[in-house]
Amino acid sequence: MKFVQNAAMALLLCCAASKMVQAQETDTNNQSPFMEFTEPNGNRYRTATGRPGPEYWQNRTDYEIRATLDDEAHTITGKLTLTYTNNSPENLDFIWMHLEQNRFTPTSRGNLTTPIQGNRYNGDIDGGYEITNLKASVKRGSSSEHIITDTRMQVFFNEPIPANGGTGTVSMDFNYKIPVKGMDRMGRVDTQNGTIYAMAQWFPRAAVLDDIEGWNVIPYLGAGEFYLDYGDYDYYITAPSDHIVVASGALQNPNEVMTATMRDRMDKASKSDSTVFIVKPGEINDASLKVKQEGTLTWHFKMENTRDVAFASSKAFIWDAAKINLPSGKTALAQSVYPVESKGDAAWGRSTEYTKNSIENYSNMWFEYPYPVAVNVAAEVNGMEYPGVSFCSWKSKGKDLWGVTDHEFGHNWFPMIVGSNERLYPWMDEGFTTFINYYSSEQFNNGEYAGNLDQTRNRVNWYLDPDSQGIETYPDVVDIRNLGMTAYVKPATGLLLLREYILGKERFDNAFKSYIKTWSYKHPQPNDFFNHMNNVAGENLEWFWKGWFYGTGTIDLGIENVVPYQGDYVIILSNKGDLPMPVKMSVGYEDDTSEIIELPVEIWERGNDWNYLLETDKRVKTVELDPDKIVPDVNFSNDIWPVATYSK
Structure with a gap:
């Protein structure tokens, strides 16, 4: 854009700005995006504040x-x-x-x-x-x-x-x-030293x-x-005597199924922050580590207040473990079992390290891990979660193995602790887990495997795709090409926007942790989540739940112009998308200083245009919307106003 070089043009723009300021007073009503969306009226089972009611029940x-x-x-x-x-x-x-x-x-x-x-x-x-x-x-x-x-x-x-x-x-x-x-959730696979059985949905x-x-x-x-x-599980798995069985919950009879050497190593692992082998790669067929040389052994497990249990069994397992440190001072035990084909520090040799760090991070940031063990099983499953047990691909390595391990153990919070309905609302477990994965990956080993959830504009083409679908789409009928976005990435991005752009970290974390604690071991519905976040954060987010979590609307905030006005500036903004958003913009001045200006989402309640009066005695050089590029705005071209200076 060319500079304003003469007084006549400056006067013309000033007059135009004056008319726009006046016109704003009579702009059309724009209430539709802000209308009540969730069910605000509580009942005796579920309250309007998003909490279980006085007569809430579950079987x-x-x-x-x-x-x-x-x-x-x-x-x-x-x-x-x-x-x-x-x-x-x-x-x-x-x-x-x-x-x-x-x-x-x-x-x-x-x-x-x-x-x-x-x-x-x-x-x-x-x-x-x-x-x-x-x-x-x-x-x-x-x-x-x-x-x-x-x-x-x-x-x-x-x-x-x-x-x-x-x-x-x-x-x-x-x-x-x-x-x-x-169905990529359980099953069996043959390896060099035997079949691995990954058992889920098994009763x-x-x-x-x-x-x-x-x-x-x-x-x-x-x-x-x-x-x-939820309930308590008391269960016995009888397997061939040369098998190792790992499972949800605490092993009740180690003396009957593990040799003294194995028990001693397990005791050391329970006190060690570094991985300790229970069965080393060269010991898979070592008879001295077998309680019995033939027949069967029965492994007895118990788990309390859980919604499910899973187990794995094989004679091909390497087995290692390490201590998990929890905020309360309690400990749990991270374990991994995998075949020799998966060994090594480039692959499953770091699985227990990954598991330990994942559980510790989520416990410190959100809610303490409640289970005695966290077992990662190498299987012919790309990634699937159960309370205290995850099945991940035996072929995964490096960043891929970290990613799937961190994701599946993140599911212990959603939906194992917070017991949402996965069959109807996958976004309440997959999306929430993908969100917490982002921060876990940022933290792990100083960002060794940092994620890219915050690179929201890399996915703009999907939001513009006429074949995209809404988060609310039922998982069994969603186009399989859309499932990754509808169940995982888009809801996770929604939470990222709330934390990093709309509410801020302190308010979001307070509300989100309250949601987890309030609905732990219970059955929240979408409205419970929406209402709880609204009430604890102290913000009416109806426009966001409606616009982002339901439907396929897009975000397009823009700068139409920046003009002088009575010795100051008017920044003329527009909302050309379907979803309103608060405005965060960086104003850069000719003296190489800058400032961040934030405007509330309510500016769009009266229409899709807004004029902001910038009072300053400096000369404006540039204005940029969303300088951190957190918002997945579908039109990049109107985010920056590039004009240099005006005479004042």
């Missing part, structure tokens, strides 16, 4: 399981007893249970809705549950009545489970063939009954993950 599921792994037939055979506590206000004639292994059959809904070309969620089709000896009882007698439909089972009781704390029990025997391809699990949906019985198709109640 409880306690499990006793005994299962046997057959590494020749590749099967699991088990017996399960579920104690179901009905804290709801209504009597229950039946409960629903998930049978997710039934996804691995030719006629499953998940298989029949998989595209011909396949996707990440392909799975075997020669599996599925055999359920026998089912008994459901409340007080007297029992019922065996049940209906299996795809991946769901309806279990009927001989009499209703009473409301407000009544209990019923369900017991059954089950068996199935362990899939090789378990029938009770569905959630809540005050929002009633019974949550959406079938298991693929992209939609899990939603489960």
Whole structure:
């Protein structure tokens, strides 16, 4: 833009600015983006402040399981007893249970809705549950009545489970063939020294009954993950005697399944900040580290107040561990198991270091890790999370291994501690976890594997793509090409914007930590999160929840002009996008000084144009919107005003 070189032109611009200032007083109303979006009125179950209400309830599921792994037939055979506590206000004639292994059959809904070309969620089709000896009882007698439909089972009781704390029990025997391809969530893989079994969704699990949906019985198709109640797990895994079994929770019988040498090494690891081998690479087939040379061993685990458990078993495992230091002074144990193909400091030799640092970072920054162990398992799974256990690719190395390890263990906060509904709202676990991953990667080893979530403008083309979809899109129908953005990156970017641009670190962290603590081991819905953040941060963010988390609107703030006005300057701003945002701009002066000016989002409530009066006795050289480039503005061309000086 050319300089203003004569008084006539300056006078003309001054007059124009004067008219714009006057016109602003009568600008059209622009309330639509700011209209109430969340459900503000609380009830006895969920309050308007985004907290559980005085009569909030959720049911409880306690499990006793005994299962046997057959590494020749590749099967699991088990017996399960579920104690179901009905804290709801209504009597229950039946409960629903998930049978997710039934996804691995030719006629499953998940298989029949998989595209011909396949996707990440392909799975075997020669599996599925055999359920026998089912008994459901409340007080007297029992019922065996049940209906299996795809991946769901309806279990009927001989009499209703009473409301407000009544209990019923369900017991059954089950068996199935362990899939090789378990939809990138579980399964088995053959390695040089044996098969690795990564076992998840490995037993029938009770569905959630809540005050929002009633019974949550959406079938298991693929992209939609899990939603489960909390309880205590007491379970036994019988495996071949040459196997190592690692699992969610604390091992109860180390003397029966580990040699004295292994126990001594584990004790050293529990006191060491550096990784200690329990089984070294050269000891995988060492008979002196086997409690028994043949037959089977039964590994006994317990885990309290958890929504699920998973385990892994193999004779091919290298095993190492280190101490996790927690803010309260307590400790936990980071562990890794992996085959010889994955060893070395360029690969899984650093897995326990990664696990330890990840857990410590999240504990210090957000909420203390509650589980006794954090086990990273090398498997034929690209990345999948369960309470206290993660499955990551046995082929991952370096930055990739850090990234997947950090992400999957981040899931212990979302949705393991904060028990959101993954099957409906993946953004509440994947997006939140991707967000906290960014700060963990910044912290780890002075940014050795620093992330790029803050490089928001690298993804502008997706926001402009007519085929993009909103965060709220149901995961099992979202275009698989969009899932990474809708479930992971866009919601994570939304939280980044809140922390780094809209609220600031102090207000955001206070609200976000409060949300985690308030909803730990409970079932928040999207409105609970929105309302809680609004109330604790002290900010009406309806415009942001509506514009960013729902729909596909874009951000386009711009500088239309900068003109002299009565000895000062008027900066003429515009909002040409669908989503309003607060304005942060850097004003640079001819004396090489600069200042940051911030304007609230409310400037856009009266229209999509705003004139800001800059009072200064300096000559303006440049004005730049969003100097830190945090906002994913889709139009870069109007972010900078390049005119040098005006005569004043």
